[in-house]
Amino acid sequence: MDIQLDPARDDLPLMANTSHILVKHYVLDLDVDFESQVIEGTIVLFLEDGNRFKKQNSSIEEACQSESNKACKFGMPEPCHIPVTNARTFSSEMEYNDFAICSKGEKDTSDKDGNHDNQEHASGISSSKYCCDTGNHGSEDFLLVLDCCDLSVLKVEEVDVAAVPGLEKFTRSPELTVVSEEFRNQIVRELVTLPANRWREQLDYYARCSQAPGCGELLFDTDTWSLQIRKTGAQTATDFPHAIRIWYKTKPEGRSVTWTSDQSGRPCVYTVGSPINNRALFPCQEPPVAMSTWQATVRAAASFVVLMSGENSAKPTQLWEECSSWYYYVTMPMPASTFTIAVGCWTEMKMETWSSNDLATERPFSPSEANFRHVGVCSHMEYPCRFQNASATTQEIIPHRVFAPVCLTGACQETLLRLIPPCLSAAHSVLGAHPFSRLDVLIVPANFPSLGMARPSKDKTGHTSDSGASVIKHGLNPEKIFMQVHYLKGYFLLRFLAKRLGDETYFSFLRKFVHTFHGQLILSQPLQRERRAGAECGLARQVRAEVTKWIGVNRRPRKRKRREKEEVFEKLLPDQLVLLLEHLLEQKTLSPRTLQSLQRTYHLQDQDAEVRHRWCELIVKHKFTKAYKSVERFLQEDQAMGVYLYGELMVSEDARQQQLARRCFERTKEQMDRSSAQVVAEMLF
Numbered sequence: 122m123d124i125q126l127d128p129a130r131d132d133l134p135l136m137a138n139t140s141h142i143l144v145k146h147y148v149l150d151l152d153v154d155f156e157s158q159v160i161e162g163t164i165v166l167f168l169e170d171g172n173r174f175k176k177q178n179s180s181i182e183e184a185c186q187s188e189s190n191k192a193c194k195f196g197m198p199e200p201c202h203i204p205v206t207n208a209r210t211f212s213s214e215m216e217y218n219d220f221a222i223c224s225k226g227e228k229d230t231s232d233k234d235g236n237h238d239n240q241e242h243a244s245g246i247s248s249s250k251y252c253c254d255t256g257n258h259g260s261e262d263f264l265l266v267l268d269c270c271d272l273s274v275l276k277v278e279e280v281d282v283a284a285v286p287g288l289e290k291f292t293r294s295p296e297l298t299v300v301s302e303e304f305r306n307q308i309v310r311e312l313v314t315l316p317a318n319r320w321r322e323q324l325d326y327y328a329r330c331s332q333a334p335g336c337g338e339l340l341f342d343t344d345t346w347s348l349q350i351r352k353t354g355a356q357t358a359t360d361f362p363h364a365i366r367i368w369y370k371t372k373p374e375g376r377s378v379t380w381t382s383d384q385s386g387r388p389c390v391y392t393v394g395s396p397i398n399n400r401a402l403f404p405c406q407e408p409p410v411a412m413s414t415w416q417a418t419v420r421a422a423a424s425f426v427v428l429m430s431g432e433n434s435a436k437p438t439q440l441w442e443e444c445s446s447w448y449y450y451v452t453m454p455m456p457a458s459t460f461t462i463a464v465g466c467w468t469e470m471k472m473e474t475w476s477s478n479d480l481a482t483e484r485p486f487s488p489s490e491a492n493f494r495h496v497g498v499c500s501h502m503e504y505p506c507r508f509q510n511a512s513a514t515t516q517e518i519i520p521h522r523v524f525a526p527v528c529l530t531g532a533c534q535e536t537l538l539r540l541i542p543p544c545l546s547a548a549h550s551v552l553g554a555h556p557f558s559r560l561d562v563l564i565v566p567a568n569f570p571s572l573g574m575a576r577p578s579k580d581k582t583g584h585t586s587d588s589g590a591s592v593i594k595h596g597l598n599p600e601k602i603f604m605q606v607h608y609l610k611g612y613f614l615l616r617f618l619a620k621r622l623g624d625e626t627y628f629s630f631l632r633k634f635v636h637t638f639h640g641q642l643i644l645s646q647p648l649q650r651e652r653r654a655g656a657e658c659g660l661a662r663q664v665r666a667e668v669t670k671w672i673g674v675n676r677r678p679r680k681r682k683r684r685e686k687e688e689v690f691e692k693l694l695p696d697q698l699v700l701l702l703e704h705l706l707e708q709k710t711l712s713p714r715t716l717q718s719l720q721r722t723y724h725l726q727d728q729d730a731e732v733r734h735r736w737c738e739l740i741v742k743h744k745f746t747k748a749y750k751s752v753e754r755f756l757q758e759d760q761a762m763g764v765y766l767y768g769e770l771m772v773s774e775d776a777r778q779q780q781l782a783r784r785c786f787e788r789t790k791e792q793m794d795r796s797s798a799q800v801v802a803e804m805l806f
Contacts, residue, residue, distance in 0.1 A: 389465030501640030
């Protein structure tokens with residue numbers, strides 16, 4: 122089953138069999154150890170066998186029966202086959218060697234990456250002994266497949282949810298009096314489908330279940346991209362345990378998080394928007410269709426702050442003198458890729474005093490009020506939605522916290538804190554209710570890969586198999602994240618639509634769109650015609666007029682006639698400045714005098730990173746040596762965005778520029794994220 126991909130070239134597989142079974146809730150209990158750069162603990166998965174799987178059962182069974190002695194194979198692309206691994210590679214008496222699992226007294230055939238030397242793995246589901254992993258027609262067991270890599274899985278067990286006092290009330294069938302697999306699964310089915318107004322009770326039961334004892338170890342195997350779990354005799358997703366606990370730990374080289382230092386030189390770790398998302402942080406179902414909730418308890422040294430993408434503003438609970446615990450939760454079902462964590466020695470910037478209106482308490486709403494306000498509006502799966510809470514819909518400024526390294530507290534106090542409230546208020550006035558009840562803002566280190574936030578979506582994946590497995594095209598190419606389509610065209614498209622429709626109509630449309638589709642997965646498709654029209658909007662025309670002026674200035678002789686007037690340039694928005702510099706990059710030559718005038722006119726060294734990136738491109742292209750310090754600053758402070766500049770510096774074959782590139786890389790390579798460092802190293806050496 123092991124799929125060996127070249128991470129510099131090939132596609133990224135999504136292995137989880139989401140068409141058969143779905144994770145509805147995760148409970149994580151983790152310890153963060155900066156000395157070993159490892160996150161270790163347990164994750165409990167609450168599962169639900171989906172309707173899609175049940176509907177497929179009969180057709181699959183008929184197909185298998187018609188084939189008689191032949192293998193029953195799904196119509197899956199070769200890299201995504203999910204065979205049932207030979208039973209001898211599973212053992213309840215296990216010795217753990219990272220991904221390798223071998224029975225005592227049996228030769229360890231794993232390679233250096235911890236993968237079993239089983240030739241049948243690489244060939245997919247080609248052997249006749251591999252039958253379907255669904256249905257109850259044969260002797261093979263159902264296989265739960267989770268997306269997973271760079272993890273050491275230590276143990277997998279079934280959770281005895283029936284041992285939790287009070288949960289027996291969730292069993293509807295009076296004949297289920299004896300504790301059995303069916304009894305435990307019935308409890309989980311009822312628990313994951315509790316109505317939204319009982320979310321606090323649900324979270325409490327999830328937490329209590331996660332602490333319940335195990336009731337039997339499960340057989341498991343791993344390969345480069347997945348964790349496969351089965352229980353002997355459980356031949357369908359319905360029969361498979363619906364609550365399982367996985368004991369695991371991350372690896373220092375895992376690609377879902379970065380262990381680094383903040384701007385003050387203190388250690389920190391955070392999720393980085395990796396191409397592999399969170400599968401090196403915890404075993405999960407990666408396809409976006411697998412929408413789930415979660416709750417997490419994270420322990421770290423008392424000097425550290427733990428931030429997560431949870432709905433609550435967590436505060437530390439001191440466990441002992443040198444250790445604190447942080448607890449977060451999410452009640453809105455979302456893809457596992459949206460789970461984020463950051464742990465570091467950051468300082469919270471205290472806000473000014475809030476008015477009572479800004480921090481209005483979310484009061485319970487009456488059925489009549491809910492019906493009056495939002496009848497039939499919410500079409501997402503059920504959860505405690507803020508769009509149906511009267512006080513939440515009128516809350517312009519949600520509670521928010523700002524965290525920063527010590528060296529940046531002054532700048533945050535002076536600049537950032539005062540900007541957040543009006544931004545939140547503006548978002549509310551345009552889009553309506555904030556989808557989340559609070560916001561944490563963290564100033565991340567310069568090596569944060571800001572261009573690597575693209576997430577899997579259907580229009581980027583290849584063929585999807587019957588099990589739900591698929592492939593993200595070019596998902597493992599480290600250069601891909603630096604070649605993303607720029608958002609500037611989208612910005613001009615939106616401005617064009619606003620002008621064409623009028624602000625009132627346009628903002629009304631945006632508000633209605635958010636209101637209609639909140640809480641749901643929306644697939645975006647390129648609108649080429651509208652993009653071209655957007656390029657013709659007034660803002661773009663203004664930029665072209667300024668480009669013409671600058672081209673004229675560049676063509677003028679150094680000594681001008683006395684009567685010739687100074688060119689007057691219009692004030693441009695940051696996005697217009699980016700477009701202006703992109704147009705000027707198309708010019709074959711720009712004189713040092715023109716470049717210096719550009720810098721002085723627009724204060725380019727003080728603009729945002731997008732503008733400074735284009736400015737640095739101009740500096741490199743025209744060898745404007747007086748501004749080389751701006752290039753050095755950019756490469757050190759905006760590392761992910763600076764990757765392209767390294768290429769420009771090397772391609773120029775200018776000795777001074779190449780020396781600048783190598784000098785900056787030597788200073789920053791230890792702090793850069795792995796993909797960026799790999800790409801730059803290949804350019805320089």
